[in-house]
Amino acid sequence: MRQAQLQRAWAEYLLNSNEVTSADSSHESLLSSVLAEAASTRSVVRVSEQRRQSSAQDYYFDQKIDHFGLRGNSTFRQKFYINGDYYVSGGPVYLFNSGETPASPSYLAAGEPFTLAKATGGMLIIMEHRYYGVSYPVSDMSGPNMRYLTLENALEDVAHFVRNAPEFVKASASVGLTIGPQNKWVATGGSYSANLAVWLRQQYPDLFYAAYASSAPVLIKTDFYQYDQVVGRALPCAQNISDAISTLDAILDSNDRQLIDSWKRAFALDALKDDSDFAGALTDQLSNTVQYYMPPAQGSNSPDAITSLCSWFNRAHNIPLQNFADMTAAYIRNNGIDPVSAYSSSSGSKNTALYQDGRSWFYQTCTQFGYWQAAPPEPLRRLRSKYVTMDWQSRPCQAFFGDGITGQPDVGSLNKKLGGLFPNVTRVVFVNGLNDPWSELSVASDPSVAAVNMAYGENVVITMPKASHVTDFYFAASRTDFGVDIARKRILAAIKSFLG
Incomplete structure (x- = not known):
């Protein structure tokens, strides 16, 4: 649901700006600043x-x-x-x-x-x-x-x-x-x-x-794993990110709660109790940077968003997972993100008040569209944890909207009717x-x-x-x-x- 809010805020920003500029912050920081003004x-x-x-x-x-x-x-x-x-x-x-x-x-x-x-x-x-x-x-x-x-x-x-x-x-x-x-x-x-x-x-x-x-x-x-394939082509540091994700998955597989919780703290995401919610949160900065990418204006001193993101992984003295954690923690802190409200899969499920555009879009994905951005099957390179599955993303549908929603949406019939590609x-x-x-x-x-x-x-x-x-x-x-x-x-x- 955060993605729908971000798209709205970023569109408004572009419509009312002649250039995209940034002083000493990265492009993704600007994105979240724009989002903070929108709600x-x-x-x-x-x-x-x-x-x-x-x-x-x-x-x-x-x-x-x-x-x-x-x-x-x-x-x-x-x-x-x-x-x-x-x-x-x-x-x-x-x-x-x-x-x-x-x-x-x-x-x-x-x-x-x-x-x-x-x-x-x-x-x-x-x-x-x-x-x-x-x-x-x-x-x-x-x-x-x-x-x-x-x-x-x-x-x-x-x-x-x-x-x-x-x-x-x-x-x-x-x-x-x-x-x-x-x-x-x-x-x-x-x-x-x-x-x-x-x-x-x-x-x-x-x-x-x-x-x-x-x-x-x-x-x-429904299973839109191809999303990350484009993200990977756009990021020159994609292999470093993939290496970090492989290490993270091994840690989550270990079921060592002390080790897992220590890494959650390193990412500034220790408020997320569900391990899949934690793993899913790590995709936010990557996807936003690529999906809303724009080169700096010619002649400007603004940093390139992709270059800024990948610079975190140039620190050879750290393992890739530590670099990923440092980048994410800075992103969370600098932009005042509340991890529970932004990334918990159950956050807001009982709030049925009007004027929640994110809730409306989530309903449409639950009932007709899917569009779940999940980890790809092997041997494709992964930029998100294997714990970020289609089922995990659709699991909150019943909690939000009741038992009337069962299983995945019937996208096959809709594609047949509308023609797909x-x-x-x-x-x-x-x-x-x-x-x-x-x-x-x-x-x-x-x-x-x-x-x-x-x-x-x-x-x-x-x-x-x-x-x-x-x-x-x-x-x-x-x-x-x-x-x-x-x-x-x-x-x-x-x-x-x-x-x-």
Whole structure:
């Protein structure tokens, strides 16, 4: 759940920054500092709200709680934003469903969907996903109340909005904007919301003319051990880390409580009583550094995040495990991380209050997606302990949501329905950074997969060799050193070609 919070905070940071800089701290320290700052009849309601970075109009419309019959016509308020500053009558409408993060007005003036709308005379609509932000259809987040959080309901939420958008936009916009059947809709998104963009284009081709998907992990997988294979390729010190993990596993295998507890103290993780929780916590800094990697700006004195991380393992007087412990302990202390709340698999299980986006995402992984980042099978190199298994990561599902969740989600049926790596879509721009661990589940996972997708239906696959997760989607500044500017030119060219 910490990962979902971090993605939200990091995206907000990039959207509102021209450069990523750091004084004397490493990139991963900056990441955690950012995270610390974050934590009836159809009608539309307008609400004014001041935000940290900008002020914007919040709009709400009535959305069905369940589109498939369980709650009849009962509704809840779902939030959206509109930017029509560059809209030309009849122009395209770009819709960004914010996925596993709250809808943010920051996207109204930064990010790639905004750039596309500005360049093509388009309107930008940001729509909040059910069970995130303030768009909750229930009074609490107990297990039974989570049953309306499904992919199918989320997709139909968007379809319902689009079908009624002329009315919603007319009632909401303060500048008299109007749209109609002549407007072409483009679904956009990054990460999970990129999946939504692809699947909206696939499931509702009559509503969405095209899509732009940044870092979309369209292959749904429970045992996602490939995540660390990308992390390992990105880290020059990967073998040192693997050696440390092998030593740690031998210590955990020994069942020597005194020895195990002494190493937990060395890592500043002695508050974690469960050995698997302890082992799982060690992946946080590694995955964050690679997933949110960004080279220092040209000409800056900021340290490179990967170089900073690997420098810990250059101390030859220590064994790799001691270097790993020293690095992790500094990371925990410097960023004020509470190990129990951040890494305990049972932390928060009884808290059913609203407005827990991490709990919502955890429910989606428990029931439909998995995406468990587990240790790989032998003989693949391991950057996380063998105690970090798919079963350990899914074990808390029942504690959080009740006995109704049994076993692993049926990802096979979902992949069969949605196509996995080969979604049956046309006019979609897929963009991936090759240093993104999630790219292993994307159409860019293999050149042959990309070729098949490009050969069908005018799809475009764009890769950025040095970039990572949703870099093209979020990053506000112009950077020429790791492929983002080139990728953005190609994205715009593809969208213009689609629109005609």
